[in-house]
Amino acid sequence: xxxxxxxxxxxxxxxxxxxxxxxxxxxxxxxxxxxxxxxxxxxxxxxxxxxxxxxxxxxxxxxxxxxxxxxxxxxxxxxxxxxxxxxxxxxxxxxxxxxxxxxxxxxxxxxxxxxxxxxxxxxxxxxxxxxxxxxxxxxxxxxxxxxxxxxxxxxxxxxxxxxxxxxxxxxxxxxxxxxxxxxxxxxxxxxxxxxxxxxxxxxxxxxxxxxxxxxxxxxxxxxxxxxxxxxxxxxx
Amino acid sequence: xxxxxxxxxxxxxxxxxxxxxxxxxxxxxxxxxxxxxxxxxxxxxxxxxxxxxxxxxxxxxxxxxxxxxxxxxxxxxxxxxxxxxxxxxxxxxxxxxxxxxxxxxxxxxxxxxxxxxxxxxxxxxxxxxxxxxxxxxxxxxxxxxxxxxxxxxxxxxxxxxxxxxxxxxxxxxxxxxxxxxxxxxxxxxxxxxxxxxxxxxxxxxxxxxxxxxxxxxxxxxxxxxxxxxxxxxxxxxxxxxxxxxxxxxxxxxxxxxxxxxxxxxxxxxxxxxxxxxxxxxxxxxxxxxxxxxxxxxx
Amino acid sequence: xxxxxxxxxxxxxxxxxxxxxxxxxxxxxxxxxxxxxxxxxxxxxxxxxxxxxxxxxxxxxxxxxxxxxxxxxxxxxxxxxxxxxxxxxxxxxxxxxxxxxxxxxxxxxxxxxxxxxxxxxxxxxxxxxxxxxxxxxxxxxxxxxxxxxxxxxxxxxxxxxxxxxxxxxxxxxxxxxxxxxxxxxxxxxxxxxxxxxxxxxxxxxxxxxxxxxxxxxxxxxxxxxxxxxxxxxxxxxxxxxxxxxxxxxxxxxxxxxxxxxxxxxxxxxxxxxxxxxxxxxxxxxxxxxxxxxxxxxxxxxxxxxxxxxxxxxxxxxxxxxxxxxxxxxxxxxxxxxxxx
Numbered sequence: 001x002x003x004x005x006x007x008x009x010x011x012x013x014x015x016x017x018x019x020x021x022x023x024x025x026x027x028x029x030x031x032x033x034x035x036x037x038x039x040x041x042x043x044x045x046x047x048x049x050x051x052x053x054x055x056x057x058x059x060x061x062x063x064x065x066x067x068x069x070x071x072x073x074x075x076x077x078x079x080x081x082x083x084x085x086x087x088x089x090x091x092x093x094x095x096x097x098x099x100x101x102x103x104x105x106x107x108x109x110x111x112x113x114x115x116x117x118x119x120x121x122x123x124x125x126x127x128x129x130x131x132x133x134x135x136x137x138x139x140x141x142x143x144x145x146x147x148x149x150x151x152x153x154x155x156x157x158x159x160x161x162x163x164x165x166x167x168x169x170x171x172x173x174x175x176x177x178x179x180x181x182x183x184x185x186x187x188x189x190x191x192x193x194x195x196x197x198x199x200x201x202x203x204x205x206x207x208x209x210x211x212x213x214x215x216x217x218x219x220x221x222x223x224x225x226x227x228x229x230x231x232x233x234x235x236x
Numbered sequence: 237x238x239x240x241x242x243x244x245x246x247x248x249x250x251x252x253x254x255x256x257x258x259x260x261x262x263x264x265x266x267x268x269x270x271x272x273x274x275x276x277x278x279x280x281x282x283x284x285x286x287x288x289x290x291x292x293x294x295x296x297x298x299x300x301x302x303x304x305x306x307x308x309x310x311x312x313x314x315x316x317x318x319x320x321x322x323x324x325x326x327x328x329x330x331x332x333x334x335x336x337x338x339x340x341x342x343x344x345x346x347x348x349x350x351x352x353x354x355x356x357x358x359x360x361x362x363x364x365x366x367x368x369x370x371x372x373x374x375x376x377x378x379x380x381x382x383x384x385x386x387x388x389x390x391x392x393x394x395x396x397x398x399x400x401x402x403x404x405x406x407x408x409x410x411x412x413x414x415x416x417x418x419x420x421x422x423x424x425x426x427x428x429x430x431x432x433x434x435x436x437x438x439x440x441x442x443x444x445x446x447x448x449x450x451x452x453x454x455x456x457x458x459x460x461x462x463x464x465x466x467x468x469x470x471x472x473x474x475x476x477x478x479x480x481x482x483x484x485x486x487x488x489x490x491x492x493x494x495x496x497x498x499x500x501x502x503x504x505x506x507x508x509x510x511x512x513x514x515x516x517x518x519x520x521x522x523x524x525x526x527x528x529x530x531x532x533x534x
Numbered sequence: 535x536x537x538x539x540x541x542x543x544x545x546x547x548x549x550x551x552x553x554x555x556x557x558x559x560x561x562x563x564x565x566x567x568x569x570x571x572x573x574x575x576x577x578x579x580x581x582x583x584x585x586x587x588x589x590x591x592x593x594x595x596x597x598x599x600x601x602x603x604x605x606x607x608x609x610x611x612x613x614x615x616x617x618x619x620x621x622x623x624x625x626x627x628x629x630x631x632x633x634x635x636x637x638x639x640x641x642x643x644x645x646x647x648x649x650x651x652x653x654x655x656x657x658x659x660x661x662x663x664x665x666x667x668x669x670x671x672x673x674x675x676x677x678x679x680x681x682x683x684x685x686x687x688x689x690x691x692x693x694x695x696x697x698x699x700x701x702x703x704x705x706x707x708x709x710x711x712x713x714x715x716x717x718x719x720x721x722x723x724x725x726x727x728x729x730x731x732x733x734x735x736x737x738x739x740x741x742x743x744x745x746x747x748x749x750x751x752x753x754x755x756x757x758x759x760x761x762x763x764x765x766x767x768x769x770x771x772x773x774x775x776x777x778x779x780x781x782x783x784x785x786x787x788x789x790x791x792x793x794x795x796x797x798x799x800x801x802x803x804x805x806x807x808x809x810x811x812x813x814x815x816x817x818x819x820x821x822x823x824x825x826x827x828x829x830x831x832x833x834x835x836x837x838x839x840x841x842x843x844x845x846x847x848x849x850x851x852x853x854x855x856x857x858x859x860x861x862x863x864x865x866x867x868x869x870x871x872x873x874x
Contacts, residue, residue: 071423072422087420087423088420089413096413103426273660318848337605339848342794342844345840356832357833462786508669514665515647
């Protein structure tokens with residue numbers, strides 16, 4: 001068991017955004033967290049990566065308690081978080097955005113190697129290395145965001161709605177890349193999505209949350225086929 | 237024509253000092269979203285230290301290095317000691333929005349009073365390290381002196397060091413990333429609380445250089461850098477407050493402009509003009525010449 | 535919490551007008567009695583307290599209720615003072631007209647600068663008004679009719695004879711200053727309680743939300759700036775009356791002192807402004823006592839007041855961000871809640 005979330009409670013002022021969530025994600029597997037707007041998905045990820053403090057509960061990673069740790073320290077423990085809405089810095093160039101992910105390692109050769117790997121995965125970024133990130137298309141920005149996370153060499157990758165606002169073809173490509181990162185490189189992935197069908201199709205495990213609570217979790221394929229969940233939460 | 241070139245060069249000389257102060261203000265603004273009204277106050281301390289060292293040892297270089305180091309130290313202490321507490325406490329309430337302004341103003345007052353207690357309020361003559369006599373070409377003596385040349389060169393070196401630091405080093409990348417988007421920077425592993433302090437350290441050092449240069453061949457008292465602060469602020473606003481390049485260009489443009497006004501219209505119009513420039517820039521192009529649109533209402 | 539507060543205040547506002555009139559009448563009467571029983575220096579200081587209170591009130595009106603921080607109140611005070619002095623010198627109208635002229639001229643400048651300032655926020659406005667405070671007094675050297683560094687003499691004459699022979703000049707100053715301040719504070723208090731005042735507050739709390747419910751935030755900010763400048767202008771005319779209408783009176787330090795007073799008063803309570811004025815006058819007194827213990831060197835006497843006020847400013851912002859007055863109020867309310 002690598003990522004373990006136990007009875008997590010997170011509050012925004014008086015509102016309880018996460019109300020006692022528990023789940024586990026096995027090492028090297030891909031888990032999808034599905035829920036509608038306001039279900040608490042983004043808050044969940046922000047708490048896991050240390051941007052938000054938990055009120056109660058515990059998060060552990062590789063057997064270690066990481067509750068309340070700062071994001072910059074979690075990166076050093078192999079956790080990378082691609083936040084909502086193409087998390088790149090538009091004022092920096094593509095190359096600088098990528099390099100940012102590897103700054104903490106302070107190793108030039110490793111950094112160059114990691115950037116090369118990203119270019120292998122997303123050849124389109126290779127052509128735009130010295131362009132500013134704000135000249136990229138939405139899909140390219142999402143690739144850059146995932147690429148930056150990859151440069152930090154994570155063992156656990158948290159992705160917040162990577163498909164948001166992208167064309168279907170690009171979504172397909174992003175999902176395939178995420179699946180590849182998990183299958184070929186052994187990265188544990190926690191994917192948060194509103195696009196239930198696309199996410200569950202590549203996931204091993206599905207976790208459906210609503211109003212800050214887990215309503216169902218289990219094998220992704222079984223969740224897709226559950227008619228009750230379909231109509232109530234998956235929306236298709 | 238020769239006259240025009242002279243006035244221009246003098247303008248570049250004074251403008252490069254404004255540029256340094258403007259740079260200091262922008263560095264602080266980028267790292268913590270605060271205009272540091274105590275920037276000139278911090279610089280007055282280091283300038284007095286430099287004056288003391290010059291008087292005792294006679295070495296301008298040593299005074300300069302010491303002042304820059306202390307300037308950085310003060311900047312770091314102010315950020316980690318005062319500003320951090322401030323941001324922790326004043327998260328809401330009617331004063332929250334203006335709290336940083338008030339706190340830095342308070343700091344300015346404390347620094348001035350302490351400087352006055354140590355060195356008294358009487359003006360101190362800060363001798364120029366080099367000749368202030370104008371260069372002689374043929375049989376005409378220019379108003380442009382060795383001191384002006386020294387000022388321009390020093391400022392240029394500081395700016396080159398900063399630009400290499402920001403554009404070519406890992407630290408620079410971390411500083412820029414933290415300035416543009418602290419959250420993404422943190423998620424990438426940048427220790428943003430540290431980059432904030434570093435921003436103040438660099439600003440303190442830049443301000444120290446500005447303080448020494450502007451005081452050379454002039455009188456020093458606890459209030460003598462007020463004008464430098466205001467012109468530095470105007471330059472920073474003209475440059476957009478976000479951009480380091482803008483800060484430098486803003487300073488140079490202001491320096492040259494005011495130099496021409498001083499020469500052709502007289503000293504008494506310098507302040508009103510600077511103020512009018514400030515108001516016009518804010519009204520016509522609120523984001524400054526180099527700024528991003530819409531940045532100012534936040 | 536907020537809701538309850540509003541309900542409470544609406545209950546309290548049952549008869550707000552009469553109560554406020556009573557409060558200010560009592561205050562005025564108290565001051566009047568004091569004026570007869572203390573030494574000349576104290577009378578002079580009393581006038582200063584009133585003037586500072588008024589200037590602080592003008593800043594509270596601006597900052598506490600519309601969220602704008604002006605570092606340039608000293609500049610508007612200067613405008614008011616010069617306007618009053620020039621009116622008095624060239625037209626010699628009745629005294630009240632002179633003071634009205636000061637208010638109007640300062641408000642006019644406030645409207646012009648406020649037009650630009652309304653688009654600015656936070657540090658931009660602070661920096662711009664700082665430049666104004668530093669730059670404006672230098673104009674005095676530019677036009678000869680402003681009297682240069684020596685400035686102008688704003689002569690309000692001596693007290694009318696019916697006040698008696700014992701009525702000294704300083705008492706006359708005190709009377710004018712206290713009366714003007716009381717009337718003005720009363721006027722500000724009424725603005726703040728009015729629809730406009732609430733609209734300003736709404737604009738401060740959340741510009742976007744205020745816009746949504748149809749409040750024009752920009753225009754109201756300009757209005758707040760204009761009224762504030764007018765009030766500051768009156769304070770400036772009064773200050774010019776007791777000292778001199780010269781650049782040396784309206785320094786940056788004056789602007790800073792007023793900010794200090796306003797912050798100590800809490801930036802939201804107008805009654806606090808009198809307290810703020812008191813503090814500004816008392817601190818130099820305390821400083822004098824302190825510096826007496828350190829041997830009376832000039833460096834000490836010149837810098838101790840600044841040190842004390844600046845330290846107070848920092849400590850206030852760091853530890854009681856809403857001002858000591860409000861903090862105390864808050865504390866009291868909590869106690870009351872616990873008791874219930």
